[in-house]
Amino acid sequence: MLYREALNRAIDEAMEIDSDVVVLGEDVGLYGGSYRVTEGLVSKYGEERLIDTPIAELSIVGNAVGMAIGGLRPVAEIMTVNFALLAFDQIINHMAKYHYMSAGKITLPMVVRFPQGVSRQLAAQHSESYEQMLSAVPGLIVFAASDVNYAYHALKYAILSDDPVIFIEHELLYNKKGEIDLNTELDPFKARIVKKGKDITIVSYLKMVDDVMEAVPEIEKQLGKSCEVIDLCSLNPIDFKTLESSLKKTGAIVVVEEDHKMGGYGAQIVSWAAEEMFYSLDAAPLRIAGADVTIPYNRRLELASIPTPEEIKARILAWGAENGV
Amino acid sequence: MLYREALNRAIDEAMEIDSDVVVLGEDVGLYGGSYRVTEGLVSKYGEERLIDTPIAELSIVGNAVGMAIGGLRPVAEIMTVNFALLAFDQIINHMAKYHYMSAGKITLPMVVRFPQGVSRQLAAQHSESYEQMLSAVPGLIVFAASDVNYAYHALKYAILSDDPVIFIEHELLYNKKGEIDLNTELDPFKARIVKKGKDITIVSYLKMVDDVMEAVPEIEKQLGKSCEVIDLCSLNPIDFKTLESSLKKTGAIVVVEEDHKMGGYGAQIVSWAAEEMFYSLDAAPLRIAGADVTIPYNRRLELASIPTPEEIKARILAWGAENGV
Amino acid sequence: MNKMLAEEIYYDMVLGRFFELAAKEHYMAGDIAGFLHLDIGQEGFSVAAMKAFAKGDVFTTYREHVMAISRGMDPKAVMAELFGKVSGVSRGRGGSMHLFDPSHFFYGGDAIVGGQIPNAVGCAYARKYKEQQDGVMVVFGDGATNGGAFFESLNIASAQKLPLLFLCENNGYAIGTKITRVSPFEKQAKKAEPYMLTMEVDGMDAVAVYETLREARHLIEDGHGPVFVEAMLCRYEGHSMSDPGNYRNKEEMKICKERDPIERMEKMLHETYLLSEEEIDALRQRAQRAVDDAVEFASAAPEPELEELYDNIFSKDV
Amino acid sequence: MNKMLAEEIYYDMVLGRFFELAAKEHYMAGDIAGFLHLDIGQEGFSVAAMKAFAKGDVFTTYREHVMAISRGMDPKAVMAELFGKVSGVSRGRGGSMHLFDPSHFFYGGDAIVGGQIPNAVGCAYARKYKEQQDGVMVVFGDGATNGGAFFESLNIASAQKLPLLFLCENNGYAIGTKITRVSPFEKQAKKAEPYMLTMEVDGMDAVAVYETLREARHLIEDGHGPVFVEAMLCRYEGHSMSDPGNYRNKEEMKICKERDPIERMEKMLHETYLLSEEEIDALRQRAQRAVDDAVEFASAAPEPELEELYDNIFSKDV
Numbered sequence A, B: 001m002l003y004r005e006a007l008n009r010a011i012d013e014a015m016e017i018d019s020d021v022v023v024l025g026e027d028v029g030l031y032g033g034s035y036r037v038t039e040g041l042v043s044k045y046g047e048e049r050l051i052d053t054p055i056a057e058l059s060i061v062g063n064a065v066g067m068a069i070g071g072l073r074p075v076a077e078i079m080t081v082n083f084a085l086l087a088f089d090q091i092i093n094h095m096a097k098y099h100y101m102s103a104g105k106i107t108l109p110m111v112v113r114f115p116q117g118v119s120r121q122l123a124a125q126h127s128e129s130y131e132q133m134l135s136a137v138p139g140l141i142v143f144a145a146s147d148v149n150y151a152y153h154a155l156k157y158a159i160l161s162d163d164p165v166i167f168i169e170h171e172l173l174y175n176k177k178g179e180i181d182l183n184t185e186l187d188p189f190k191a192r193i194v195k196k197g198k199d200i201t202i203v204s205y206l207k208m209v210d211d212v213m214e215a216v217p218e219i220e221k222q223l224g225k226s227c228e229v230i231d232l233c234s235l236n237p238i239d240f241k242t243l244e245s246s247l248k249k250t251g252a253i254v255v256v257e258e259d260h261k262m263g264g265y266g267a268q269i270v271s272w273a274a275e276e277m278f279y280s281l282d283a284a285p286l287r288i289a290g291a292d293v294t295i296p297y298n299r300r301l302e303l304a305s306i307p308t309p310e311e312i313k314a315r316i317l318a319w320g321a322e323n324g325v
Numbered sequence C, D: 001m002n003k004m005l006a007e008e009i010y011y012d013m014v015l016g017r018f019f020e021l022a023a024k025e026h027y028m029a030g031d032i033a034g035f036l037h038l039d040i041g042q043e044g045f046s047v048a049a050m051k052a053f054a055k056g057d058v059f060t061t062y063r064e065h066v067m068a069i070s071r072g073m074d075p076k077a078v079m080a081e082l083f084g085k086v087s088g089v090s091r092g093r094g095g096s097m098h099l100f101d102p103s104h105f106f107y108g109g110d111a112i113v114g115g116q117i118p119n120a121v122g123c124a125y126a127r128k129y130k131e132q133q134d135g136v137m138v139v140f141g142d143g144a145t146n147g148g149a150f151f152e153s154l155n156i157a158s159a160q161k162l163p164l165l166f167l168c169e170n171n172g173y174a175i176g177t178k179i180t181r182v183s184p185f186e187k188q189a190k191k192a193e194p195y196m197l198t199m200e201v202d203g204m205d206a207v208a209v210y211e212t213l214r215e216a217r218h219l220i221e222d223g224h225g226p227v228f229v230e231a232m233l234c235r236y237e238g239h240s241m242s243d244p245g246n247y248r249n250k251e252e253m254k255i256c257k258e259r260d261p262i263e264r265m266e267k268m269l270h271e272t273y274l275l276s277e278e279e280i281d282a283l284r285q286r287a288q289r290a291v292d293d294a295v296e297f298a299s300a301a302p303e304p305e306l307e308e309l310y311d312n313i314f315s316k317d318v
Ligand SMILES: Cc1ncc(C[n+]2csc(CCOP(=O)(O)OP(=O)(O)O)c2C)c(N)n1
Pocket: B026, B055, B057, B079, B083, B086, C063, C111, C112, C113, C114, C140, C141, C142, C143, C144, C145, C169, C171, C173, C174, C175, C239
């Protein structure tokens, strides 16, 4: 099953379970979604539940907030995160705040989902990552799906839960293959240990998890050490417990993210490690992140602007050598 | 001279120097600005240069971008940062990116200024701080003015320079008193050492600088150590040099910010210290920041949601004791 | 309009005026802080709107005290909210600009100009989807009609034929900026004309507001799609307590106050419904007592405990 | 329209068509990547717009190759940009959607639907402020007319009487969504009517577009304030290369192609201007050669050096 099919299934099942679940967004209905996540759903549930909206992101989220107030469970799709900026007022001032500022009187069971990240030469206005901004907003739950199983379970949970959830997908993961495990319950707030190890904790999320995994065998070979790879999964709240036990064991942390380094989400994790785990650290933490530039169109420049498996490997090897890891 | 008068003077002088400088925003003209920063300017320069706009923040910034393309030097005022969310698309996708994505063909000499932060019970939708979001955008220069002298010099520089600048003020600083030093040139990109010291580096910006300074005497007395207090001033780019030399000397860093801790700007500084200065650190870094909640209206809750001089003192004393600083 | 309703409207208007005057007094005394936007001069509009739209959902702005109490929210709980007390409608966490009460179908109290409009559109969608009888009303100022949120909403509500009543409270100013300086029109209904039926009403005349809104409400309930109503009115005070409001001259204010909605209603009670001075006075006194009680309650109410800071971040522990 | 201009327009249209066909071919060959939005079917509109508005500033969308070259930007530099080469107009950093050239008063190439409209408003303000003769034209699709940025711009341009020509390219679709499914109108000029003079034109007829826009341009230059022009037209291809476009049936496409702007212009050259087959053919061949040259140039051009990644972050080192 593909990642986008897993997302589709999660939405489908939630819509089946609860007729208050509606989907809204640009081209989500008749067209089936620009990344085909909602494909086929309109013929099953009709245009009233798969609502094609105009190009008006502020309204997409703003209407979803109102639908939730009116008793529905809206799942809003923003075509890519870049356009979500137009909806930041509704996301931050409304979706995130109403529950708290009404002292719990208003509950907003809603999801805003979108892909983000660098795909293939989509250039400056179609390649951004905003998890750092959205994870910093109190009141929002932020999930980031790096694989098929998590995508399915976490999205279904998000739709059926009563809180506002930002659900982040990655443009390059839609065709990723995997299996859904229906036998094990998945806690979407728990970080996932992708690979056990005992010497270096590598923390990542979304597509970078795959890039890290690609780099790891060579890193382990060359450094003669074993890496524990952790996929954060929930970017807010963060499962610090899992990070803590890994770090206690390894004493060394590397955080890999695709976004620009300046102000990027990973700073949060490294700063936590420095504050809370300082005396467990045997080496300076390492952050691998994108360049502090707008994403360029040219492919070479584009690749140079984000971490690649090669860069991850090279950076970790150099760091390992320097810090005696 | 008051902080708001210093800002007024900076704008006034820039308008005097260059007739392409125009100011736009809600109530900036006839009304004189909701925090009286542009008071008196309309009678001097006319309504064509002090443009009262409708309540349309997306357009305020979007128009400023177009004015800059058309050869003007717009200074846009957003009444408070909370409403700037409506303009995030124009700030991030346009203002920040056009210079880079046009390979330098488009230059945007413009400033977007606004106050932010917790004032006095302005509640959930009027009390936010977004420096963490805006400092993470490549292409934007971000200044934060904590005192009269910097406010004057940095704003004047920002208006007359050719780059897009986000200029952050604080709601509670407008009536702060101080002097403008016209004899010393001020580099707005340089961090300011507010107080020299040798044992603990305390990094802060905006209003928290004052709160830190209020807490410092007692901290020094009780810990028997001296604090070096640094005001970052430029939040992007960051003057790491100044931080580095301080930290080399002290080996201990505390970062104080008003914003929510989760994902807050300070994570950036602590993470830098952990990565780059790890072997100079004698103690775990400390981050003092706001609670991870929407700002409540009630005064007690509001104060509990942000650092106060008392909290800063208590936290640093406890940290000092625990870490043997 | 029958006598009972006329009395009820009058009572709520006076209650509103006294409530606002008390709020002003207690703001100056330091019991209330933050931004306080008074509805004085606009009470006829606010009350009549709530009476005409008694059943559907209401979304509004930060200038909403009078609407909230006229909607049925207890003045005590509203005043306590202004005082930031735990007995306030939002447990002191929202404040004057953020009164929420789903049990009265009252959803804000939004302090982002225009921000509530897309929310109301979504709620209207939910009503239509669930085939519920009552529609939605969204109240906003003239200043909001220049923002993208308003326009997107006109377009969507019209395209989807939603049961939504757009109610524009046109008091001619957004803080200190006269609407005609930043909009091409004096009357903002012009902007809605391509999309839906529009109506205009004298916002200083509570009866007219009531009648017009009832008509509009019936239209939206009958599936005619959205309707836009514009009420022309005056606010007597500055924009908020931090605005002296001196951009309006005496002459302008004098003309405004000659249209006072309370005096007008009072005259009608006399002339049409034949209420005596005493009867009217009794209503006023009852209103004053209710406000005094509200203030007393608010003063005595406890502040929230510090632990509440971390309540209601999510619907349950996650 | 004199013969020379008619020939020039025809040449640019054919050049545009060949350019787009070459771009399509090289996208499929992997030389061009990202989103590629072709203007095929819309060339008459794009070229005539640039000719009618030769002097003022132009802001447009991601579907802008034909406008860019018709505006005078070298097809070589435009094709090189699509190829991501350093000889591209934006040194390979912008790509197909982001063509900028201030020397031709051409400012994007904006890929945020509607995002360029407030920019154009600001630029029009600058022109008025500086008392410059030429106005500003902003081109956007039908899809953009549902977004807040568009509406805010109508309102501001009208309130300030700016020299701004709103040009709506209504091809009936925003990606796969038919405009009438998300807007109450088929023709979006309806939305601008309260604010300014509106005109409609057949966007498949280059001459009509040219004449209409010249008239509109004169109005804005003469201080009449903004004007809205809507061109009804068809795009032949999918929205971008990643859209097969199969939401439109054969019949619909057939009707579209019967209106082909190039064939129409060709007929006019024959009938009105008495050009021979050979003369027309010569124009076509010249256009094809220019495109071939552009492709050859783009293929041969070097990629940017890696160091360029850090160029132009700010105007100078800060
Ligand atoms: C998006 C946004 N921009 C600016 C403000 C600041 N502000 C608060 S009220 C107001 C004026 C609103 O005027 P209007 O809509 O006419 O309502 P009125 O206050 O007259 O009732 C402004 C500019 C805000 N709250 N939200």
